[in-house]
Amino acid sequence: MLELVWLVPALPLAGFVLLIVAGRRLGEPLAGWVATLTCGGSFLATVVVFAGLLGEHGEERSFTQTLFTWLPAGGLQVDLGFLVDPLSITMALFVTGVGTLIHLYAIGYMHGDADFSKFFVYMNLFVFSMLMLVLGENLLVTFLGWEGVGACSYFLISFWFTSEANAAAGKKAFITNRIGDWGFMVAMFLAFATVGTLSYTELMANADQLAAVTATGLGLLLFVGAVGKSAQLPLYIWLPDAMAGPTPVSALIHAATMVTAGVFLMTRVSPILAAGYDWAPSLIAWVGAITALFAATIAVAQNDIKKVLAYSTVSQLGYMFLAVGSGAYVAAIFHMVTHAFFKALLFLGAGSVIHGVHEEQDMRRMGGLRKYMPVTAATFIVGWLAIAGVPPFAGFWSKDEVLLFAWAKSPVLWAIGLVTAVLTAFYMGRQVFMVFFGGERWRDDHATDEAQAAHVVADPVGDGTTDDAGEAVAAADPSTAAATYAHDHPEPHESPWLMTLPLVVLAVLSLVGGGLNLPFSGDTKVLENWLEPVIGEAEVHLDVATGTKVGLAAVAVVAALAGIVMAGAVYLQRRLRPVEPEVLAHGWYYDEAVSAFVDGPGRESFEAVAAFDRTIIDGGVTGVGGAVAWFGRGLRHIQTGFVRSYALGVAAGAVVVLGYFLTRLNF
């Protein structure tokens, strides 16, 4: 059964090919169903392989399938193969599972779109790439998937590319990813140069023999790639802008799967990180923690329903890297899985809301929607409680694990994590209260509507700027938000079953997902036992008293509840005034700083490099040609055409030869 692993990426690939060829003819909704079914088939295949893996025992749970030799180049031998082990199967399970649900949702969400089939072409290609990434047997296959998901991210973010801002957002995502990819590539070169192989099995087997410098270099270079892909500081800037894409895209790519690729990669190479210097994982942990806090502060002041979730994703990814840096790889994976459930749920719910209020995305224009969209509201609330870390929802268990290991690493890190947890509960509560509770602000009278419509047209996101990708989301959608809104605002409606069914499924998963790794005893730690063959040695094993653990958990719960209460006080009961400083709404002006740098010193350095390339490198090459031509032109003059010149040449040559022989005489 394990040999069927090739089916897992093959089915979405087949779907991709089929839809490219015949997608337009299949049309809506058949194209969407084809894509969903291939994804579902892939999920089934993954389950079969999972079952096969279960049949093996502990250490034996590693199966490699090589399809063919991809790069036989001298000392480098790279195969196109799959590595089936607990880690990759876990990833594959939730990628295909959540992916199928989102495909199903998208059939409903993309209803009426002119490029319906094209959407599913890209979606299937994405799933294929992601599966290659997680199932890859060596760094190069993973990189293939890595680049593939980057490309699909670009395609899908700028899906409604007729708007300049959407296209710009897509480009921004791709380019920022590319900076991270540089790190990945250099890591591959380094791996080949030092160890001589790119294959995971060989790398991990030799990991403890690596020099500390090499191991640290490899680990940190791959971390650079992860920073780009998983949107950590300083390369997170693309993720908020990526909300320009359709909501299923945000859910699948920018919440559940692609952005987790970085965490997966770090976990995959955990033995290498363990063999490096101690400050490397600390660096990772700090980057994660600071990113988490940073993003959480920004989320507090966002008014676009998707932007809040985007910054939330950045923040939660920070948690995952905090876990990785603290040696808590299991916790990182655990949080990744639960995050996939509830974040996808939240995004899909947001999409449902947007759909329901006719493409409005500004939360200030929403309110009291729970009456009109009960299923969406209920599932959204489940997701909210999960992300806030309220027991018994999944998020509590995973976040608690992360915080526990952070405490063991450094109390400061734990404190940062705790503050972030408070903020998370707060801003998510803010979102829920603004959207589903309170007054029905979408009903407000026309007079202010007109003025506000103009305002909304200029600045739909409502964060004071008029030129970020969020504008595009509202502006690009065919039914221009403001116009529709200003003239007729029928009541919001619940979404069709195609969209609500995935919401319900994900809500259930968010509720029971915690069961994957309950910390009560060795038996309940299912995920930890499952992942032990892969991560076991690199995982930090804690020696913390149970009392401390309970205490920390209690503090976390209190923090979550405190956040919720504060949010309620501000946004539900209106007892306190909202505090949403401009600097937070603008993301600490980080984006502006980056733009200023790239436009200023950045541009100069780019141009200097380009000039160098033009004059020295190109100049060198053309210069060689020019030198040859110049030399030829000069040499030409020997051909005078006159016989006497040639006679002179002959005579001169004879003189030279004679002279040479003279030098050999003895006088």
Next chain:
Amino acid sequence: MIELIVFVFAAAVCLGGAVGVVVSRNPVHSALSLVATLFGIAVLFVAQEANFLAAVQVIVYAGAIVVLFLFVIMLLGVDESDELEVEPLVGQRTAAAVVGLAVFALPVMAFISTDFTATGILGDRDPDVADIKALGELLFTRYLYAFEITSLLLVIAVVGAVLLARRPPGRVDEIVDPGQTEHEAALAERFARAELDAGYLPKDSDTEESAAESDAEGTGTRPEEVRS
């Protein structure tokens, strides 16, 4: 003592003739200078006891070859174009001087290195035997093959020369000096022009005449146009 005088005299004649060949404007003068050189060489042959060769030199070289030269010069018309004033190739004369100097100096240096002694195997010439006898013996024994080949060579050369210098068939009756018709035409044109000008004033008559005798275009063109 006598040898010295003879040598100096003969050497002077040789060198004088050689320089004359090179610097003479008129090819006929060059040919005559060549004759002088050849005579000088013949004298030097005698001084070196190569009497037969001296005789052959005079008879063949001065008597036949130079005569042949003169025939051709006369046949083609004496060409006194201003080739000694102008040198179209830049630096040719300087280079020629340098090359000439090198060609002189290098063999001399080679000779100096051996102190002007020959380093070959000594032959077995009997000084009492006359040179012509020794030479004859050598030619008809050791070098017989080469000797016979040279006779063949001479026959071929004669045949070749006849073939090359033959007029194209169809014009055997005409023995025309090619410069003659042009000369007449040029003269006619000049007189015609003179009558028009109502005054006979030969402008650059020398160059015009030589141009008329030897020019290629058939019109009274200037010498510089002849050189293409």
Next chain:
Amino acid sequence: MIAAVEVTPAYYLVLGSALFAIGAGGLLVRRNPLVMFMCVELMLNAVTLTFVTFSRMLDDVGGQAVVVFVLVVAAAEVVVGLAIIVALLRKRPGATADTAALLEG
């Protein structure tokens, strides 16, 4: 007294070199084909002088035999060469060595 100066073969050799050099220089400088030919004859003569000198120095009459052959070949060469010159100058009266100058770079 001058009589004390003996004429060694060196003198002949140097004279031969000088004649050869003059002939070479003349060949490079003159344009008239006939005069160029004469310069070639000059060079040949210098060579024959040198051969005879060496023949005397080495007591080998073979040097003189070579001179005979040089003479014969020079004669044949002159015959053919002049025939060519006649044929050429018949076609293009006034042609010099510089006339054939079309093949230039």
